[in-house]
Amino acid sequence: MIHLPPSAIGGLLALVALASAPGIARAQADIFSRDTVSGVVDLRLGVADGEPSWTQGGFGKTRFGSDGDGVAGRFKAQADLVWKPRFTWDLGAVVDLQAQPDQTHGVDLGEAYLRYKPVPHGDTRFTARLGLFYPEISLEHSGGAWIPQDTITPSAINSWVGEELKVVGLEGRVVHAFAGQELSATGAVFYYGDTAGSLLAFRGWSFSDLKSSANGHFDLPPLSAFMQPMQPQFTTPVHEIDGRVGWYAQLGWRRHGLSIDLTRYDNGGDRIGADANNEWAWDTRLWNLSATWTIDPDTTLRGQVMSGQSFMGYSTPQIWIDDSFAAGYLLLTRKFGADALSARVDGFQITDNSWQAIDPNRERGWALTAAWRHGLGEHADLLVETLHVWSDNDARPRTGFGARQSQTVVQTALRLKF
Amino acid sequence: MRLLAFILMLLSFGSQALAADLAVTVRDARGAPVKDAVVMLYPASGTPPVRVAGPYRMAQHNIQFDPFVLVVPVGATVSFPNLDNVRHHVYSFSKPHPFELKLYGHDETRTIVFDKPGVIALGCNIHDQMIGFVRVVDTPFAVKTDANGLAVLRGAPGGKASVKVWHPYLKGPGNEIAMPAAVPGSGTGALTISVDLRPPPDHAHGY
Known part of the structure:
Protein backbone atom coordinates (compact mmCIF):
# COMPACT_ATOMS: atom_id res chain seq x y z
CA MET A 1 0.00 0.00 0.00
CA ILE A 2 1.44 3.34 -1.05
CA HIS A 3 0.39 6.37 0.94
CA LEU A 4 1.18 9.81 -0.30
CA PRO A 5 2.36 11.91 2.65
CA PRO A 6 0.51 15.23 2.82
CA SER A 7 3.79 17.10 2.59
CA ALA A 8 4.31 15.61 -0.85
CA ILE A 9 0.93 16.65 -2.21
CA GLY A 10 1.70 20.34 -2.63
CA GLY A 11 4.93 19.53 -4.39
CA LEU A 12 3.17 17.04 -6.63
CA LEU A 13 0.54 19.60 -7.60
CA ALA A 14 3.25 22.15 -8.36
CA LEU A 15 4.99 19.51 -10.50
CA VAL A 16 1.75 18.78 -12.38
CA ALA A 17 1.37 22.52 -12.93
CA LEU A 18 4.89 22.97 -14.25
CA ALA A 19 4.75 19.87 -16.40
CA SER A 20 1.40 20.82 -17.87
CA ALA A 21 2.23 24.45 -18.56
CA PRO A 22 4.04 23.81 -21.83
CA GLY A 23 2.36 20.47 -22.57
CA ILE A 24 -1.28 21.46 -22.47
CA ALA A 25 -2.37 23.89 -25.16
CA ARG A 26 -1.56 27.32 -23.81
CA ALA A 27 -5.15 28.29 -24.49
CA GLN A 28 -6.44 25.73 -22.00
CA ALA A 29 -4.16 26.21 -19.03
CA ASP A 30 -4.14 29.11 -16.62
CA ILE A 31 -1.42 28.31 -14.13
CA PHE A 32 -0.02 31.52 -12.71
CA SER A 33 -2.28 34.37 -13.84
CA ARG A 34 -3.49 36.92 -11.30
CA ASP A 35 -6.89 35.18 -11.40
CA THR A 36 -5.37 32.02 -9.93
CA VAL A 37 -3.97 33.64 -6.78
CA SER A 38 -5.92 35.10 -3.87
CA GLY A 39 -5.39 35.47 -0.17
CA VAL A 40 -6.58 36.67 3.21
CA VAL A 41 -4.57 38.38 5.95
CA ASP A 42 -6.29 38.30 9.35
CA LEU A 43 -5.14 40.77 12.03
CA ARG A 44 -6.65 39.84 15.35
CA LEU A 45 -6.97 41.42 18.76
CA GLY A 46 -8.46 39.28 21.51
CA VAL A 47 -9.25 39.83 25.17
CA ALA A 48 -10.16 36.88 27.38
CA ASP A 49 -10.76 35.96 30.97
CA GLY A 50 -10.74 32.47 32.46
CA GLU A 51 -8.29 29.56 32.34
CA PRO A 52 -5.37 29.21 29.91
CA SER A 53 -6.29 28.15 26.39
CA TRP A 54 -5.77 24.53 25.28
CA THR A 55 -3.20 26.03 22.89
CA GLN A 56 -1.24 27.12 25.98
CA GLY A 57 -1.38 23.77 27.77
CA GLY A 58 -4.68 24.26 29.57
CA PHE A 59 -8.25 23.03 29.19
CA GLY A 60 -9.47 26.45 28.09
CA LYS A 61 -11.94 26.02 25.23
CA THR A 62 -11.00 29.04 23.19
CA ARG A 63 -7.98 30.14 21.19
CA PHE A 64 -7.45 33.07 23.54
CA GLY A 65 -7.20 32.52 27.28
CA SER A 66 -5.99 34.13 30.48
CA ASP A 67 -4.05 32.69 33.43
CA GLY A 68 -7.32 32.08 35.23
CA ASP A 69 -6.94 35.23 37.27
CA GLY A 70 -7.84 38.41 35.45
CA VAL A 71 -8.07 39.38 31.84
CA ALA A 72 -5.43 38.95 29.14
CA GLY A 73 -5.22 40.66 25.78
CA ARG A 74 -3.38 39.24 22.79
CA PHE A 75 -2.57 40.11 19.21
CA LYS A 76 -2.39 37.45 16.50
CA ALA A 77 -1.83 37.70 12.79
CA GLN A 78 -2.49 34.89 10.34
CA ALA A 79 -2.83 34.52 6.60
CA ASP A 80 -3.83 32.21 3.79
CA LEU A 81 -2.43 32.23 0.28
CA VAL A 82 -4.73 30.38 -2.12
CA TRP A 83 -3.61 29.16 -5.53
CA LYS A 84 -6.23 27.86 -7.96
CA PRO A 85 -4.48 26.87 -11.19
CA ARG A 86 -6.53 25.55 -14.11
CA PHE A 87 -4.86 22.87 -16.19
CA THR A 88 -7.79 22.52 -18.62
CA TRP A 89 -11.28 24.00 -18.64
CA ASP A 90 -12.43 21.01 -16.55
CA LEU A 91 -9.38 20.14 -14.45
CA GLY A 92 -7.86 22.45 -11.85
CA ALA A 93 -6.42 22.47 -8.36
CA VAL A 94 -6.83 24.28 -5.05
CA VAL A 95 -3.78 24.83 -2.85
CA ASP A 96 -4.11 26.72 0.46
CA LEU A 97 -0.84 27.71 2.09
CA GLN A 98 -1.75 28.75 5.62
CA ALA A 99 0.19 30.76 8.19
CA GLN A 100 -1.02 30.37 11.76
CA PRO A 101 2.07 31.29 13.80
CA ASP A 102 0.77 29.72 17.03
CA GLN A 103 0.94 26.23 15.47
CA THR A 104 3.90 23.83 15.54
CA HIS A 105 4.20 24.31 11.75
CA GLY A 106 3.47 28.02 11.51
CA VAL A 107 3.47 27.92 7.72
CA ASP A 108 2.09 24.75 6.15
CA LEU A 109 -0.35 23.37 3.63
CA GLY A 110 -3.97 23.71 4.63
CA GLU A 111 -5.62 22.00 1.69
CA ALA A 112 -4.14 20.82 -1.62
CA TYR A 113 -6.23 18.90 -4.13
CA LEU A 114 -6.94 18.34 -7.79
CA ARG A 115 -10.52 19.03 -8.80
CA TYR A 116 -12.35 17.74 -11.83
CA LYS A 117 -15.48 19.67 -12.75
CA PRO A 118 -16.79 19.18 -16.28
CA VAL A 119 -19.51 21.50 -17.59
CA PRO A 120 -22.92 19.88 -17.06
CA HIS A 121 -24.68 18.82 -20.26
CA GLY A 122 -27.95 17.94 -18.60
CA ASP A 123 -29.73 17.89 -15.28
CA THR A 124 -27.02 15.73 -13.70
CA ARG A 125 -23.52 16.97 -13.01
CA PHE A 126 -20.44 15.23 -11.69
CA THR A 127 -17.47 16.61 -9.76
CA ALA A 128 -14.49 14.95 -8.12
CA ARG A 129 -11.40 15.86 -6.13
CA LEU A 130 -8.22 14.11 -5.09
CA GLY A 131 -5.73 15.21 -2.46
CA LEU A 132 -5.70 16.85 0.98
CA PHE A 133 -9.07 18.40 1.87
CA TYR A 134 -11.85 18.83 4.40
CA PRO A 135 -15.06 16.84 3.96
CA GLU A 136 -17.84 19.36 3.29
CA ILE A 137 -19.48 19.17 6.69
CA SER A 138 -19.21 22.79 7.86
CA LEU A 139 -21.96 25.23 6.93
CA GLU A 140 -19.86 28.06 8.35
CA HIS A 141 -16.62 27.86 6.37
CA SER A 142 -16.23 28.82 2.75
CA GLY A 143 -13.73 29.79 0.09
CA GLY A 144 -10.32 28.46 -0.81
CA ALA A 145 -8.94 29.61 2.55
CA TRP A 146 -11.72 27.72 4.40
CA ILE A 147 -12.60 30.56 6.78
CA PRO A 148 -15.84 31.12 8.78
CA GLN A 149 -17.93 33.61 6.83
CA ASP A 150 -20.00 35.47 9.41
CA THR A 151 -18.16 34.90 12.70
CA ILE A 152 -14.53 34.83 13.80
CA THR A 153 -14.91 31.59 15.73
CA PRO A 154 -16.74 28.58 14.31
CA SER A 155 -19.16 26.40 16.27
CA ALA A 156 -17.90 23.52 18.43
CA ILE A 157 -18.71 21.05 15.64
CA ASN A 158 -16.85 22.93 12.92
CA SER A 159 -13.93 23.88 15.19
CA TRP A 160 -13.38 20.15 15.54
CA VAL A 161 -13.85 19.54 11.80
CA GLY A 162 -11.07 22.10 11.30
CA GLU A 163 -8.83 20.40 13.84
CA GLU A 164 -9.22 16.69 13.16
CA LEU A 165 -11.32 15.76 10.10
CA LYS A 166 -8.99 16.73 7.27
CA VAL A 167 -8.21 13.75 5.02
CA VAL A 168 -6.10 12.68 2.08
CA GLY A 169 -8.69 11.14 -0.18
CA LEU A 170 -10.64 10.74 -3.38
CA GLU A 171 -14.14 12.20 -3.42
CA GLY A 172 -16.87 12.05 -6.08
CA ARG A 173 -20.17 13.89 -6.16
CA VAL A 174 -23.26 13.65 -8.34
CA VAL A 175 -25.84 16.45 -8.28
CA HIS A 176 -29.19 15.98 -10.01
CA ALA A 177 -31.53 18.93 -10.60
CA PHE A 178 -35.25 18.40 -11.07
CA ALA A 179 -38.41 20.50 -10.62
CA GLY A 180 -36.58 23.36 -8.92
CA GLN A 181 -34.79 21.03 -6.53
CA GLU A 182 -31.36 19.42 -6.27
CA LEU A 183 -30.41 16.02 -4.95
CA SER A 184 -26.74 15.28 -4.33
CA ALA A 185 -24.80 12.18 -3.39
CA THR A 186 -21.15 12.31 -2.33
CA GLY A 187 -18.81 9.47 -1.53
CA ALA A 188 -15.15 9.46 -0.51
CA VAL A 189 -12.40 7.07 0.53
CA PHE A 190 -9.47 8.42 2.46
CA TYR A 191 -6.28 7.89 4.46
CA TYR A 192 -4.60 10.16 7.03
CA GLY A 193 -7.64 10.41 9.28
CA ASP A 194 -6.45 7.95 11.91
CA THR A 195 -6.11 10.19 14.96
CA ALA A 196 -9.57 11.81 14.62
CA GLY A 197 -11.13 11.80 18.07
CA SER A 198 -7.95 12.38 20.11
CA LEU A 199 -8.63 16.04 20.85
CA LEU A 200 -12.27 15.37 21.78
CA ALA A 201 -11.25 12.66 24.24
CA PHE A 202 -8.21 14.30 25.84
CA ARG A 203 -9.29 17.94 25.69
CA GLY A 204 -13.02 18.03 24.91
CA TRP A 205 -14.79 20.31 22.44
CA SER A 206 -13.27 23.69 21.59
CA PHE A 207 -14.10 27.01 19.94
CA SER A 208 -11.24 28.02 17.73
CA ASP A 209 -10.48 28.82 14.12
CA LEU A 210 -7.20 26.89 14.18
CA LYS A 211 -7.00 24.66 11.10
CA SER A 212 -4.95 21.49 11.22
CA SER A 213 -1.84 21.82 9.12
CA ALA A 214 -0.65 19.04 6.83
CA ASN A 215 2.48 18.25 8.83
CA GLY A 216 1.97 19.83 12.24
CA HIS A 217 0.67 18.52 15.53
CA PHE A 218 -1.42 19.84 18.40
CA ASP A 219 -0.22 19.66 21.99
CA LEU A 220 -2.66 18.00 24.38
CA PRO A 221 -3.66 19.21 27.86
CA PRO A 222 -2.10 17.18 30.72
CA LEU A 223 -2.98 13.51 30.32
CA SER A 224 -4.12 11.29 33.18
CA ALA A 225 -1.51 9.11 34.91
CA PHE A 226 -3.31 6.12 33.37
CA MET A 227 -2.94 7.49 29.83
CA GLN A 228 0.57 8.95 30.06
CA PRO A 229 2.44 5.71 29.25
CA MET A 230 0.19 5.03 26.27
CA GLN A 231 -0.12 8.37 24.50
CA PRO A 232 2.38 11.18 23.81
CA GLN A 233 1.55 14.68 24.96
CA PHE A 234 0.53 15.62 21.40
CA THR A 235 -1.62 14.46 18.50
CA THR A 236 -0.84 14.60 14.77
CA PRO A 237 -4.15 15.41 13.10
CA VAL A 238 -3.24 14.41 9.52
CA HIS A 239 -1.73 11.00 10.14
CA GLU A 240 -1.85 7.47 8.72
CA ILE A 241 -1.01 4.68 11.17
CA ASP A 242 -2.86 1.46 10.37
CA GLY A 243 -2.93 1.49 6.54
CA ARG A 244 -6.69 1.04 6.59
CA VAL A 245 -8.97 3.10 4.39
CA GLY A 246 -11.69 5.34 5.85
CA TRP A 247 -14.82 6.59 4.09
CA TYR A 248 -17.61 9.10 4.24
CA ALA A 249 -20.85 9.52 2.35
CA GLN A 250 -23.22 12.46 2.13
CA LEU A 251 -26.77 12.85 0.83
CA GLY A 252 -28.08 16.34 0.19
CA TRP A 253 -31.38 17.87 -0.82
CA ARG A 254 -31.98 21.52 -1.58
CA ARG A 255 -34.66 23.69 -3.04
CA HIS A 256 -35.42 27.40 -2.92
CA GLY A 257 -34.61 28.57 0.58
CA LEU A 258 -33.92 25.20 2.20
CA SER A 259 -31.06 22.72 2.12
CA ILE A 260 -30.39 19.59 4.17
CA ASP A 261 -27.30 17.36 4.19
CA LEU A 262 -26.76 14.10 6.04
CA THR A 263 -23.20 12.78 6.41
CA ARG A 264 -21.85 9.48 7.69
CA TYR A 265 -18.12 9.40 8.44
CA ASP A 266 -16.07 6.39 9.55
CA ASN A 267 -12.30 6.67 9.65
CA GLY A 268 -12.08 2.87 9.66
CA GLY A 269 -9.30 2.97 12.23
CA ASP A 270 -7.73 -0.12 13.81
CA ARG A 271 -7.91 1.00 17.45
CA ILE A 272 -5.03 -1.26 18.51
CA GLY A 273 -2.66 0.04 15.81
CA ALA A 274 0.04 2.47 16.97
CA ASP A 275 3.08 4.21 15.50
CA ALA A 276 6.59 4.51 16.95
CA ASN A 277 5.55 7.56 19.04
CA ASN A 278 2.60 5.66 20.50
CA GLU A 279 0.06 7.64 18.53
CA TRP A 280 -2.91 5.34 17.99
CA ALA A 281 -5.25 4.71 15.12
CA TRP A 282 -8.58 5.72 16.57
CA ASP A 283 -11.83 4.15 15.50
CA THR A 284 -14.11 7.17 15.10
CA ARG A 285 -17.54 7.25 13.43
CA LEU A 286 -20.13 9.96 13.32
CA TRP A 287 -23.37 11.22 11.85
CA ASN A 288 -23.79 14.88 10.95
CA LEU A 289 -27.05 16.55 9.93
CA SER A 290 -26.86 20.08 8.49
CA ALA A 291 -29.67 22.40 7.47
CA THR A 292 -29.83 25.92 6.06
CA TRP A 293 -33.07 27.88 5.89
CA THR A 294 -33.03 31.15 3.95
CA ILE A 295 -35.95 32.84 5.69
CA ASP A 296 -35.78 35.86 3.40
CA PRO A 297 -33.02 37.16 1.13
CA ASP A 298 -31.31 38.84 4.13
CA THR A 299 -31.96 36.30 6.88
CA THR A 300 -30.46 32.83 7.17
CA LEU A 301 -30.82 30.21 9.87
CA ARG A 302 -28.18 27.47 9.89
CA GLY A 303 -27.92 24.47 12.17
CA GLN A 304 -25.95 21.27 12.58
CA VAL A 305 -26.14 18.31 14.92
CA MET A 306 -23.37 15.75 15.20
CA SER A 307 -23.26 12.48 17.11
CA GLY A 308 -20.55 9.84 17.12
CA GLN A 309 -18.27 7.41 18.95
CA SER A 310 -14.52 7.08 19.38
CA PHE A 311 -12.54 4.01 20.47
CA MET A 312 -8.82 3.74 21.11
CA GLY A 313 -6.52 1.06 22.52
CA TYR A 314 -6.93 -2.44 23.87
CA SER A 315 -9.71 -3.92 25.99
CA THR A 316 -8.10 -4.43 29.41
CA PRO A 317 -10.96 -5.31 29.98
CA GLN A 318 -12.51 -1.95 29.11
CA ILE A 319 -11.30 -0.19 25.97
CA TRP A 320 -8.80 2.53 26.97
CA ILE A 321 -10.90 5.22 25.34
CA ASP A 322 -14.59 4.61 24.68
CA ASP A 323 -16.40 7.92 24.15
CA SER A 324 -19.73 9.04 22.78
CA PHE A 325 -19.78 12.62 21.63
CA ALA A 326 -22.54 14.98 20.51
CA ALA A 327 -22.88 18.66 19.70
CA GLY A 328 -25.24 21.02 17.96
CA TYR A 329 -25.70 24.67 17.15
CA LEU A 330 -28.13 27.16 15.66
CA LEU A 331 -26.76 30.23 13.90
CA LEU A 332 -28.99 33.11 12.82
CA THR A 333 -27.48 35.70 10.46
CA ARG A 334 -29.19 38.85 9.24
CA LYS A 335 -27.66 41.16 6.66
CA PHE A 336 -28.11 44.92 6.68
CA GLY A 337 -26.45 46.17 3.52
CA ALA A 338 -22.69 45.90 4.10
CA ASP A 339 -23.23 44.65 7.66
CA ALA A 340 -24.25 41.29 9.02
CA LEU A 341 -25.24 40.40 12.56
CA SER A 342 -24.98 36.79 13.73
CA ALA A 343 -26.05 35.02 16.90
CA ARG A 344 -25.21 31.42 17.68
CA VAL A 345 -26.03 29.02 20.49
CA ASP A 346 -23.95 25.86 20.89
CA GLY A 347 -24.43 22.79 23.06
CA PHE A 348 -21.88 19.98 23.43
CA GLN A 349 -21.17 16.87 25.45
CA ILE A 350 -18.89 13.86 25.73
CA THR A 351 -19.94 10.70 27.52
CA ASP A 352 -17.10 8.62 28.92
CA ASN A 353 -17.89 4.90 28.72
CA SER A 354 -14.63 3.45 30.11
CA TRP A 355 -12.11 3.93 32.92
CA GLN A 356 -14.07 6.89 34.34
CA ALA A 357 -12.34 6.74 37.71
CA ILE A 358 -8.73 6.92 36.55
CA ASP A 359 -9.08 8.54 33.12
CA PRO A 360 -12.18 10.74 33.19
CA ASN A 361 -13.15 12.38 29.89
CA ARG A 362 -16.80 13.31 30.50
CA GLU A 363 -17.76 16.81 29.44
CA ARG A 364 -20.82 18.96 28.86
CA GLY A 365 -21.27 22.62 28.11
CA TRP A 366 -22.85 25.35 26.07
CA ALA A 367 -21.78 28.60 24.42
CA LEU A 368 -23.25 31.83 23.11
CA THR A 369 -21.67 33.81 20.30
CA ALA A 370 -22.61 37.20 18.89
CA ALA A 371 -20.75 38.63 15.90
CA TRP A 372 -20.90 41.72 13.73
CA ARG A 373 -19.33 41.73 10.28
CA HIS A 374 -18.84 45.06 8.56
CA GLY A 375 -17.77 45.17 4.93
CA LEU A 376 -15.07 47.74 4.21
CA GLY A 377 -15.35 47.63 0.45
CA GLU A 378 -14.24 44.84 -1.83
CA HIS A 379 -10.97 44.02 -0.09
CA ALA A 380 -11.59 44.17 3.65
CA ASP A 381 -13.99 43.03 6.36
CA LEU A 382 -14.02 44.06 10.00
CA LEU A 383 -15.46 41.55 12.47
CA VAL A 384 -16.21 41.96 16.15
CA GLU A 385 -17.24 38.94 18.18
CA THR A 386 -18.04 38.07 21.73
CA LEU A 387 -18.05 34.43 22.77
CA HIS A 388 -19.09 33.05 26.15
CA VAL A 389 -18.44 29.38 26.94
CA TRP A 390 -19.54 27.43 30.00
CA SER A 391 -18.29 23.89 30.45
CA ASP A 392 -18.02 21.09 32.97
CA ASN A 393 -15.07 18.79 32.23
CA ASP A 394 -14.00 15.95 34.53
CA ALA A 395 -10.36 16.08 33.35
CA ARG A 396 -9.94 19.77 34.10
CA PRO A 397 -9.06 19.46 37.84
CA ARG A 398 -5.70 18.02 36.65
CA THR A 399 -4.63 21.60 35.90
CA GLY A 400 -5.77 22.90 39.29
CA PHE A 401 -9.00 24.42 38.04
CA GLY A 402 -12.48 23.34 39.08
CA ALA A 403 -14.36 21.09 36.66
CA ARG A 404 -16.87 23.86 35.91
CA GLN A 405 -15.49 26.95 34.21
CA SER A 406 -16.88 29.81 32.22
CA GLN A 407 -14.99 32.12 29.96
CA THR A 408 -15.67 35.17 27.80
CA VAL A 409 -13.58 36.14 24.79
CA VAL A 410 -14.00 39.40 22.90
CA GLN A 411 -12.20 39.53 19.56
CA THR A 412 -11.90 41.82 16.63
CA ALA A 413 -10.51 40.73 13.28
CA LEU A 414 -9.51 42.82 10.30
CA ARG A 415 -9.56 40.55 7.23
CA LEU A 416 -7.70 41.95 4.26
CA LYS A 417 -8.48 40.10 1.02
CA PHE A 418 -6.57 40.23 -2.22
CA MET B 1 -59.04 56.39 -56.40
CA PRO B 49 -44.74 37.96 -35.52
CA VAL B 50 -41.76 39.07 -33.43
CA ARG B 51 -39.37 41.71 -34.73
CA VAL B 52 -35.69 40.96 -34.30
CA ALA B 53 -33.81 44.22 -33.81
CA GLY B 54 -30.94 44.12 -31.37
CA PRO B 55 -28.14 44.23 -30.61
CA TYR B 56 -28.78 41.80 -27.74
CA ARG B 57 -26.02 41.42 -25.19
CA MET B 58 -25.42 39.31 -22.07
CA ALA B 59 -22.12 40.54 -20.65
CA GLN B 60 -19.97 39.10 -17.90
CA HIS B 61 -18.90 41.97 -15.71
CA ASN B 62 -17.46 41.95 -12.17
CA ILE B 63 -17.98 38.15 -12.01
CA GLN B 64 -21.72 38.57 -12.68
CA PHE B 65 -24.01 38.24 -15.67
CA ASP B 66 -25.13 41.68 -16.81
CA PRO B 67 -28.09 42.01 -17.16
CA PHE B 68 -29.42 39.42 -14.73
CA VAL B 69 -32.41 38.85 -17.08
CA LEU B 70 -32.29 39.52 -20.83
CA VAL B 71 -35.49 39.47 -22.95
CA VAL B 72 -34.99 38.60 -26.62
CA PRO B 73 -37.34 37.62 -29.47
CA VAL B 74 -37.15 34.18 -31.06
CA GLY B 75 -34.38 34.20 -33.66
CA ALA B 76 -32.26 36.79 -31.86
CA THR B 77 -28.48 36.67 -31.96
CA VAL B 78 -27.13 37.30 -28.47
CA SER B 79 -23.51 38.30 -27.88
CA PHE B 80 -21.71 37.20 -24.70
CA PRO B 81 -18.87 39.70 -24.21
CA ASN B 82 -16.49 38.98 -21.35
CA LEU B 83 -15.68 42.39 -19.84
CA ASP B 84 -13.66 40.86 -16.98
CA ASN B 85 -9.95 40.22 -17.00
CA VAL B 86 -10.57 36.66 -15.86
CA ARG B 87 -11.89 33.84 -17.99
CA HIS B 88 -15.46 32.58 -17.86
CA HIS B 89 -16.87 29.21 -18.86
CA VAL B 90 -20.48 30.05 -19.67
CA TYR B 91 -22.95 27.22 -20.13
CA SER B 92 -26.61 26.36 -20.18
CA PHE B 93 -28.26 22.98 -20.17
CA SER B 94 -31.76 24.45 -20.55
CA LYS B 95 -33.76 22.43 -23.07
CA PRO B 96 -34.50 25.19 -25.62
CA HIS B 97 -30.81 25.67 -26.34
CA PRO B 98 -27.99 23.91 -24.45
CA PHE B 99 -24.57 25.43 -25.16
CA GLU B 100 -21.09 26.02 -23.76
CA LEU B 101 -18.81 29.03 -24.36
CA LYS B 102 -15.16 29.25 -23.29
CA LEU B 103 -14.50 32.94 -22.89
CA TYR B 104 -11.02 34.22 -22.20
CA GLY B 105 -10.73 37.62 -20.56
CA HIS B 106 -10.02 40.93 -22.24
CA ASP B 107 -13.33 41.55 -23.98
CA GLU B 108 -13.64 38.31 -25.92
CA THR B 109 -17.12 37.93 -27.44
CA ARG B 110 -19.02 34.92 -28.78
CA THR B 111 -22.58 34.83 -30.08
CA ILE B 112 -25.47 32.37 -29.87
CA VAL B 113 -28.68 32.37 -31.91
CA PHE B 114 -31.75 31.46 -29.85
CA ASP B 115 -34.32 30.02 -32.26
CA LYS B 116 -36.85 28.54 -29.82
CA PRO B 117 -38.92 30.30 -27.16
CA GLY B 118 -38.26 29.47 -23.52
CA VAL B 119 -35.99 30.10 -20.57
CA ILE B 120 -32.21 29.78 -20.88
CA ALA B 121 -30.65 29.53 -17.41
CA LEU B 122 -26.98 30.56 -17.53
CA GLY B 123 -24.12 29.46 -15.31
CA CYS B 124 -20.34 29.79 -15.21
CA ASN B 125 -18.40 26.61 -14.51
CA ILE B 126 -15.57 28.62 -12.93
CA HIS B 127 -17.65 31.02 -10.82
CA ASP B 128 -20.58 29.15 -9.26
CA GLN B 129 -22.11 32.36 -7.91
CA MET B 130 -22.78 33.66 -11.45
CA ILE B 131 -26.45 33.19 -12.36
CA GLY B 132 -28.29 34.76 -15.30
CA PHE B 133 -31.27 34.17 -17.58
CA VAL B 134 -32.19 34.75 -21.21
CA ARG B 135 -35.98 34.77 -21.74
CA VAL B 136 -36.66 34.01 -25.39
CA VAL B 137 -40.16 35.30 -26.24
CA ASP B 138 -42.57 34.63 -29.12
CA THR B 139 -44.55 37.87 -28.87
Missing part, protein backbone atom coordinates in the same frame (compact mmCIF):
# COMPACT_ATOMS: atom_id res chain seq x y z
CA ARG B 2 -59.14 59.31 -53.94
CA LEU B 3 -62.00 57.62 -52.21
CA LEU B 4 -59.95 54.45 -51.84
CA ALA B 5 -57.02 56.47 -50.41
CA PHE B 6 -59.40 58.14 -48.01
CA ILE B 7 -60.79 54.80 -46.89
CA LEU B 8 -57.30 53.40 -46.41
CA MET B 9 -56.37 56.47 -44.39
CA LEU B 10 -59.45 56.02 -42.23
CA LEU B 11 -58.62 52.38 -41.75
CA SER B 12 -55.09 53.17 -40.74
CA PHE B 13 -56.28 55.84 -38.31
CA GLY B 14 -58.78 53.36 -37.09
CA SER B 15 -56.21 50.71 -36.47
CA GLN B 16 -53.95 53.24 -34.75
CA ALA B 17 -56.83 54.34 -32.58
CA LEU B 18 -57.30 50.71 -31.57
CA ALA B 19 -53.68 50.33 -30.39
CA ALA B 20 -52.71 51.35 -26.88
CA ASP B 21 -50.12 50.96 -24.17
CA LEU B 22 -50.51 48.72 -21.15
CA ALA B 23 -48.55 49.66 -18.02
CA VAL B 24 -48.08 46.54 -15.90
CA THR B 25 -46.76 46.82 -12.35
CA VAL B 26 -45.54 43.62 -10.68
CA ARG B 27 -45.45 43.47 -6.89
CA ASP B 28 -44.56 40.71 -4.45
CA ALA B 29 -46.74 39.38 -1.65
CA ARG B 30 -45.58 42.22 0.62
CA GLY B 31 -46.39 44.86 -1.98
CA ALA B 32 -42.75 45.60 -2.85
CA PRO B 33 -41.97 46.16 -6.55
CA VAL B 34 -40.51 43.14 -8.38
CA LYS B 35 -37.59 43.88 -10.68
CA ASP B 36 -36.57 41.66 -13.65
CA ALA B 37 -40.00 40.06 -14.14
CA VAL B 38 -40.76 39.51 -17.83
CA VAL B 39 -44.29 40.62 -18.80
CA MET B 40 -45.59 39.11 -22.07
CA LEU B 41 -48.85 39.98 -23.78
CA TYR B 42 -50.72 37.74 -26.26
CA PRO B 43 -53.70 39.52 -27.92
CA ALA B 44 -56.83 37.37 -28.34
CA SER B 45 -57.03 38.60 -31.94
CA GLY B 46 -53.72 36.87 -32.67
CA THR B 47 -50.10 37.51 -31.85
CA PRO B 48 -48.17 39.33 -34.57
CA PRO B 140 -43.51 41.40 -29.86
CA PHE B 141 -45.17 42.64 -26.64
CA ALA B 142 -42.65 41.61 -23.98
CA VAL B 143 -40.79 43.86 -21.54
CA LYS B 144 -39.05 43.23 -18.23
CA THR B 145 -39.94 45.26 -15.15
CA ASP B 146 -37.66 48.02 -13.92
CA ALA B 147 -36.64 48.79 -10.34
CA ASN B 148 -40.16 50.15 -9.72
CA GLY B 149 -41.70 46.87 -10.88
CA LEU B 150 -43.05 48.64 -14.01
CA ALA B 151 -43.16 47.28 -17.56
CA VAL B 152 -44.93 49.27 -20.30
CA LEU B 153 -46.09 47.23 -23.30
CA ARG B 154 -46.40 49.66 -26.18
CA GLY B 155 -48.65 49.58 -29.26
CA ALA B 156 -50.68 46.53 -28.32
CA PRO B 157 -53.97 46.02 -30.16
CA GLY B 158 -57.01 46.92 -28.06
CA GLY B 159 -59.28 44.20 -26.81
CA LYS B 160 -58.99 41.00 -24.87
CA ALA B 161 -55.56 39.50 -24.27
CA SER B 162 -53.65 37.10 -22.11
CA VAL B 163 -50.79 38.42 -19.95
CA LYS B 164 -48.00 36.16 -18.70
CA VAL B 165 -45.46 37.12 -16.04
CA TRP B 166 -42.25 35.14 -15.66
CA HIS B 167 -39.52 35.61 -13.03
CA PRO B 168 -36.75 33.11 -12.22
CA TYR B 169 -37.91 32.84 -8.59
CA LEU B 170 -41.68 33.11 -9.13
CA LYS B 171 -43.77 30.42 -7.44
CA GLY B 172 -45.76 28.65 -10.13
CA PRO B 173 -45.35 26.07 -12.89
CA GLY B 174 -42.43 27.14 -15.09
CA ASN B 175 -41.90 30.15 -12.77
CA GLU B 176 -44.77 31.82 -14.65
CA ILE B 177 -48.35 32.94 -14.13
CA ALA B 178 -50.95 33.84 -16.77
CA MET B 179 -54.09 35.92 -16.52
CA PRO B 180 -56.66 37.55 -18.80
CA ALA B 181 -56.37 41.30 -19.42
CA ALA B 182 -58.12 43.98 -21.45
CA VAL B 183 -56.12 46.46 -23.52
CA PRO B 184 -57.97 49.78 -23.95
CA GLY B 185 -58.72 51.09 -27.42
CA SER B 186 -56.49 54.11 -26.86
CA GLY B 187 -54.31 55.77 -24.23
CA THR B 188 -52.59 53.77 -21.52
CA GLY B 189 -54.20 51.02 -19.54
CA ALA B 190 -52.87 50.00 -16.15
CA LEU B 191 -52.66 46.60 -14.54
CA THR B 192 -51.11 45.55 -11.25
CA ILE B 193 -50.13 41.92 -10.78
CA SER B 194 -49.19 40.37 -7.47
CA VAL B 195 -46.78 37.42 -7.47
CA ASP B 196 -45.20 35.16 -4.85
CA LEU B 197 -41.40 34.92 -5.01
CA ARG B 198 -39.08 32.33 -3.48
CA PRO B 199 -35.70 33.28 -2.02
CA PRO B 200 -32.88 32.79 -4.55
CA PRO B 201 -31.77 29.13 -4.67
CA ASP B 202 -29.07 27.84 -2.35
CA HIS B 203 -26.79 25.89 -4.67
CA ALA B 204 -24.90 22.86 -3.47
CA HIS B 205 -21.61 24.15 -2.12
CA GLY B 206 -18.96 23.36 -4.69
CA TYR B 207 -15.24 23.64 -5.12
